[in-house]
Amino acid sequence: MSYAVLETPIGELTLVGDGRALTGSYFGLQRHLPDPGSFGERDDALYPEAREQLGEYFAGRRVEFTMPLAPVGTDFQQRVWQRLREIPYGETRSYGEIAEVLGGPTLTRAVGAANGRNPLGVIVPCHRVIGADGSLTGYAGGPDRKRFLLELEGVLAPQQDSLF
Numbered sequence: 001m002s003y004a005v006l007e008t009p010i011g012e013l014t015l016v017g018d019g020r021a022l023t024g025s026y027f028g029l030q031r032h033l034p035d036p037g038s039f040g041e042r043d044d045a046l047y048p049e050a051r052e053q054l055g056e057y058f059a060g061r062r063v064e065f066t067m068p069l070a071p072v073g074t075d076f077q078q079r080v081w082q083r084l085r086e087i088p089y090g091e092t093r094s095y096g097e098i099a100e101v102l103g104g105p106t107l108t109r110a111v112g113a114a115n116g117r118n119p120l121g122v123i124v125p126c127h128r129v130i131g132a133d134g135s136l137t138g139y140a141g142g143p144d145r146k147r148f149l150l151e152l153e154g155v156l157a158p159q160q161d162s163l164f
Contacts, residue, residue: 008122011028092130
């Protein structure tokens with residue numbers, strides 16, 4: 001394992017990988033942050049493809065990520081994270097909509113939990129999942145980052161009082 005730190009418009013993003021693929025992308029102090037001691041050695045020259053694609057995304061020139069990914073999670077989490085990757089840029093889905101596709105409304109809370117444990121924030125777009133009423137609930141990186149990402153993608157109109 002090794003990691004690199006990338007400066008983004010919404011704070012430092014730590015990219016973690018296993019030498020073949022990214023296994024994580026984390027904002028500092030986010031919920032469900034793994035022990036940084038497990039990230040291995042730091043080398044900010046690592047993951048040039050991920051760094052380039054993230055730079056293009058934040059510049060508004062990329063709508064999909066194509067770098068190799070290897071998130072670690074349960075079978076159900078993997079299914080949820082795959083569904084997240086299928087939400088198109090500039091669109092959102094509710095937790096309930098994802099649950100319905102995966103087996104029914106009884107899975108809504110489980111979908112929310114898996115979404116919150118997504119180890120590849122931004123890249124696997126858990127920020128595109130919103131509450132059934134349209135509220136910006138449950139983003140491990142915080143509501144201000146979620147709002148920024150949805151504004152960047154044109155889902156929300158920009159706010160003047162944004163923290164980023």
